[in-house]
Amino acid sequence: MKAVIPVAGVGTRMRPHTYSLxxxxxxxxxxxxxxxxxxxxxxxxxxxxxxxxxxKGELVEEFVLKNYPDLKFEFCKQDDMLGLGHAILQSKxxxxxxxxLIILGDTIFDIDxxxxxxxxxxxxxxxxxxxxxxxxxxxxxxxGEIQKLVEKPKEMISNLAIVGIYSxxxxxxxxxxxEYLVVNxxxxxxxxxxxxxxxxxINKGEIFEICYVDGWFDCGKPETLLSTNEYLLKRNHVPxxxxxxxxxxxxxxxxxxxxxxxxxxxxxxxxxxxxxxxxxxKDSIISFNAVVKNSLLxxxxxxxxxxxxxxxxxxxxxxxxQIINK
Numbered sequence: 559m560k561a562v563i564p565v566a567g568v569g570t571r572m573r574p575h576t577y578s579l580x581x582x583x584x585x586x587x588x589x590x591x592x593x594x595x596x597x598x599x600x601x602x603x604x605x606x607x608x609x610x611x612x613x614k615g616e617l618v619e620e621f622v623l624k625n626y627p628d629l630k631f632e633f634c635k636q637d638d639m640l641g642l643g644h645a646i647l648q649s650k651x652x653x654x655x656x657x658x659l660i661i662l663g664d665t666i667f668d669i670d671x672x673x674x675x676x677x678x679x680x681x682x683x684x685x686x687x688x689x690x691x692x693x694x695x696x697x698x699x700x701x702g703e704i705q706k707l708v709e710k711p712k713e714m715i716s717n718l719a720i721v722g723i724y725s726x727x728x729x730x731x732x733x734x735x736x737e738y739l740v741v742n743x744x745x746x747x748x749x750x751x752x753x754x755x756x757x758x759x760i761n762k763g764e765i766f767e768i769c770y771v772d773g774w775f776d777c778g779k780p781e782t783l784l785s786t787n788e789y790l791l792k793r794n795h796v797p798x799x800x801x802x803x804x805x806x807x808x809x810x811x812x813x814x815x816x817x818x819x820x821x822x823x824x825x826x827x828x829x830x831x832x833x834x835x836x837x838x839x840k841d842s843i844i845s846f847n848a849v850v851k852n853s854l855l856x857x858x859x860x861x862x863x864x865x866x867x868x869x870x871x872x873x874x875x876x877x878x879x880q881i882i883n884k
Contacts, residue, residue, distance in 0.1 A: 658726050809828070821840075837852065
């Protein structure tokens with residue numbers, strides 16, 4: 559099976575960090591968001607991956623080729639941000655009539671991939687949510703088969719949100735339905751939606767089943783990136799000790815980080831090359847080569863190569879910035 563990962567978005571809600579990096583390369587619990595996704599695919603045995611790039615796509619290519627030389631990658635480009643359906647359409651020539659697993663590049667999941675792709679039918683991952691108006695949702699029959707997909711319904715018709723994992727057996731029909739939307743300029747909310755193409759497939763007799771995710775972690779906003787960081791640190795905790803500083807687990811601290819006379823944690827990620835001195839850092843992400851001195855930080859994201867000096871509570875600092883409180 560081939561995995562298809564769309565990562566073309568600009569990530570405006572994660573500014574200032576996405577001024578210099580695509581959202582999928584933001585650090586969470588010690589590695590970029592995209593790294594967590596690719597690691598999960600590799601662990602499951604999927605080694606053929608298509609990545610649909612757009613904004614700062616060259617950085618995405620550089621990251622995956624450098625860090626995953628054992629995997630096969632193909633890259634497609636979405637030049638115009640015309641929706642998820644349009645993004646997937648850019649990769650249609652890579653499908654080769656084989657089953658594909660579409661997985662969104664800015665969300666981290668806890669899911670049994672075997673249960674998702676082992677079915678003889680198409681499968682969409684879903685999760686029950688309190689406010690379905692923010693998501694695409696599915697309506698199912700008594701056999702658990704999807705009858706209808708609705709993008710961001712205004713009324714409560716279902717609480718089963720589509721979370722961004724799609725196991726598609728008939729990739730040829732998917733490509734045909736996506737092309738039909740574009741050729742006939744059929745848009746929902748101004749974009750070519752993947753859900754509309756999937757509905758066309760259902761209308762043509764394709765069977766879609768659902769499977770439930772255990773965890774669904776959005777990395778699209780600073781607060782959700784930090785909550786995802788907390789979850790992953792809890793799940794993957796490895797005990798860490800420092801000579802002249804206190805560690806309150808769970809944390810991630812890179813071997814190349816330099817930490818002196820500080821308290822780190824809980825829920826802190828300290829990335830490669832970071833320097834932390836005389837500081838208390840909890841529930842925060844300190845990115846590559848950032849410098850933090852004489853500071854108290856919580857619920858903060860400090861960008862790569864940034865410098866923070868002084869006493870603060872909560873900061874959201876982009877790459878190569880400098881904030882000094884004298």
